Amino acid sequence: MCLGIPGKVVEINDDGPLRMGKIDFGGVRKEACLAYVPEVVLGEYVIVHVGFAISKLDEDEALKTLELLRMIDADMVDMELGSMFVPDGSPAPEASPAVQPATAPPAVTA
Amino acid sequence: MKYIDEYRDSEVAGKLVEEIHRITTKPWALMEVCGGQTHTLVKQGIDEALPKGVRMIHGPGCPVCVTPLEQIDKALAIAARPDVTFTSYGDMLRVPGSTTDLLSLKARGADVRIVYSPLDAVRIASANPDRQVVFFAIGFETTAPANAMAVWQASRLGLDNFTVLVSHVLVPPAMTAILDSPTCQVQAFLAAGHVCAVMGWTEYEPIAAKYHVPIVVTGFEPLDLLEGILMAIRQLEEGRAVVENQYARAVKREGNRAAQDAILRVFEPGDRTWRGIGSIPSSGLHLRAAFAKFDAEARFDVGDIHTQEHPACIAGQILQGTKTPLDCTAYGTLCSPQKPLGAPMVSAEGVCSAYHAAGRGLAAPTAFPLYELSRPDR
Numbered sequence: 001m002c003l004g005i006p007g008k009v010v011e012i013n014d015d016g017p018l019r020m021g022k023i024d025f026g027g028v029r030k031e032a033c034l035a036y037v038p039e040v041v042l043g044e045y046v047i048v049h050v051g052f053a054i055s056k057l058d059e060d061e062a063l064k065t066l067e068l069l070r071m072i073d074a075d076m077v078d079m080e081l082g083s084m085f086v087p088d089g090s091p092a093p094e095a096s097p098a099v100q101p102a103t104a105p106p107a108v109t110a
Numbered sequence: 111m112k113y114i115d116e117y118r119d120s121e122v123a124g125k126l127v128e129e130i131h132r133i134t135t136k137p138w139a140l141m142e143v144c145g146g147q148t149h150t151l152v153k154q155g156i157d158e159a160l161p162k163g164v165r166m167i168h169g170p171g172c173p174v175c176v177t178p179l180e181q182i183d184k185a186l187a188i189a190a191r192p193d194v195t196f197t198s199y200g201d202m203l204r205v206p207g208s209t210t211d212l213l214s215l216k217a218r219g220a221d222v223r224i225v226y227s228p229l230d231a232v233r234i235a236s237a238n239p240d241r242q243v244v245f246f247a248i249g250f251e252t253t254a255p256a257n258a259m260a261v262w263q264a265s266r267l268g269l270d271n272f273t274v275l276v277s278h279v280l281v282p283p284a285m286t287a288i289l290d291s292p293t294c295q296v297q298a299f300l301a302a303g304h305v306c307a308v309m310g311w312t313e314y315e316p317i318a319a320k321y322h323v324p325i326v327v328t329g330f331e332p333l334d335l336l337e338g339i340l341m342a343i344r345q346l347e348e349g350r351a352v353v354e355n356q357y358a359r360a361v362k363r364e365g366n367r368a369a370q371d372a373i374l375r376v377f378e379p380g381d382r383t384w385r386g387i388g389s390i391p392s393s394g395l396h397l398r399a400a401f402a403k404f405d406a407e408a409r410f411d412v413g414d415i416h417t418q419e420h421p422a423c424i425a426g427q428i429l430q431g432t433k434t435p436l437d438c439t440a441y442g443t444l445c446s447p448q449k450p451l452g453a454p455m456v457s458a459e460g461v462c463s464a465y466h467a468a469g470r471g472l473a474a475p476t477a478f479p480l481y482e483l484s485r486p487d488r
Contacts, residue, residue, distance in 0.1 A: 003146065003458070004252065004304040004330075006113040017266065018259070026111035033229060036255055036369040045113055047307060047360055050199065050249075051227025052256040054369055055307035055360045057113055062359035069122050069333055
C-alpha cells in the first residue's frame with residue numbers, strides 16, 4: 001500500500017475536476033492522479049503511491065547520485081594514497097559479499 | 111525500468127559495502143524506519159553484509175502492522191453490515207482481527223472490495239447511491255494525500271453514502287517515542303524516503319539536534335540503502351548528527367507543498383494508538399470537524415469492541431525493534447504468510463514476512479536469496 005513506484009507520464013488530462021494522467025511503469029500503464037504534481041509535463045518521471053503521483057523525479061539529482069556512487073572507488077584510491085603518509089595503524093577492512101541486484105518486480109515503499 | 115535498474119548495480123553495491131567496512135571503527139545500531147526498506151535489506155542480505163557489530167534495527171514503518179486491533183475490529187463490524195460496501199487497500203484484507211479478517215468476511219458474503227486508489231472508492235459510492243461505501247483510510251504520510259483527496263472529492267460531489275474509517279499515523283512522533291524509550295538502542299535513522307517526498311525533512315531537524323542522532327533520508331533500492339547506511343555511519347564516526355538527504359532525486363527539503371496543504375485541509379493531528387506499541391501523542395491524523403460527516407466511526411454504531419491479540423504473537427516487541435522474528439516461538443511454525451497470527455507476517459512491508467520470504471530461520475527456505483548463491487563458501 002505504501003509502495004511507491006517510479007513511472008513515466010505518458011498522458012495528461014487537465015479537463016476534469018482533478019488533474020489525471022496515465023503512467024507507464026516499464027510497459028504497464030495505469031491511471032494516476034497528478035493533482036499534487038501540477039508542474040509535471042509529458043515524458044517526465046513521477047513516483048506513484050496508491051494512484052497518486054507524490055513527487056517528480058529530478059533527473060539531474062538522479063544522475064548526480066549515480067555519478068557519486070560510481071566515484072566511490074576513485075575516492076578510495078585517493079584516500080588510500082593519502083593514508084600512506086598518515087599511518088593510523090587501523091586494520092584493513094575485511095572483504096564482504098557483494099550484494100546482488102534485486103530480481104523482484106519493482107515494488108518500492110514508504 | 112528507469113530509476114530502478116541503475117540503483118541495483120551489484121558492482122557498485124560491492125564497492126559501497128567495502129567503503130562501509132573501511133570507514134567503520136565501532137559497533138553501531140541503525141534503524142531503517144520503513145518496512146519497504148526492511149524488505150530490500152533482508153531480501154538482498156544487505157544487513158548481513160555489514161561490518162561485524164553494525165546492526166540494522168527494523169522500524170515500525172509498516173502501516174498495516176501498526177493499525178490498532180481495535181480499528182481492525184471496527185472495520186470488521188462495519189464490513190459485516192448488509193448495507194455496506196467496504197473498500198480497502200489489498201494488504202489489509204488478511205490482517206487478523208480479534209476473531210476474523212476481512213477476507214474471511216468476504217468469503218462469507220460481505221461486500222468487501224480491494225481498491226488500488228481511494229478515488230476508486232469514491233467512484234463506487236458515486237455509482238451506487240443505495241450502498242453505504244466505507245473506505246479504510248490507513249497509512250503514513252505517503253497515503254494521507256490520496257486519502258485526503260478522496261474525502262475532499264466526496265465532499266465536492268456532495269456524496270452522503272461515503273465515509274472513511276481513519277487510522278492514520280505519522281513518522282516523526284514515532285521516532286521521538288522510540289528515542290525517548292529507556293531501552294532505546296538506535297543511534298541513527300534511515301528516514302523513509304517517500305514519507306519525506308510528501309513532508310520534506312524539516313520536521314526531522316529538531317529531532318536530530320535534540321537527541322544528537324544522525325537522520326539520513328533514504329530511498330528503497332539496494333544502492334540507496336547502502337549509501338544511506340554509509341552516510342549515517344560516516345556521521346556517527348565523525349560525531350555529527352544532522353539530517354542528510356540520500357534520496358535527492360525524489361525528495362526536496364520542503365517536500366510536496368500541494369500534498370501537505372491537502373492533508374491539512376481535511377485532517378488534523380491528534381493522538382493515535384499504534385498496534386503493539388501503544389498510544390503516542392499527536393502521532394496520527396483525524397478528520398477535521400468540517401468533514402465529520404465522512405467519519406465512519408460516527409456513521410456506524412459498532413458497539414463495544416473487546417480486542418484480543420493472539421497470545422503467541424510478539425509483534426509489538428518486533429515493531430519496537432527490541433526483538434526479531436527469530437525470537438518468536440510461533441515464527442515459521444504456528445505463524446506463516448499462509449496463516450498469519452500477526453500483522454507483520456501479512457503485510458508486504460512487515461518484518462516477519464520479509465524474514466519468511468528470505469527463508470531466514472526456516473528449516474526449508476521458501477526462497478533462496480541470490481546473494482547466497484554468490485558467496486564463495488557455497
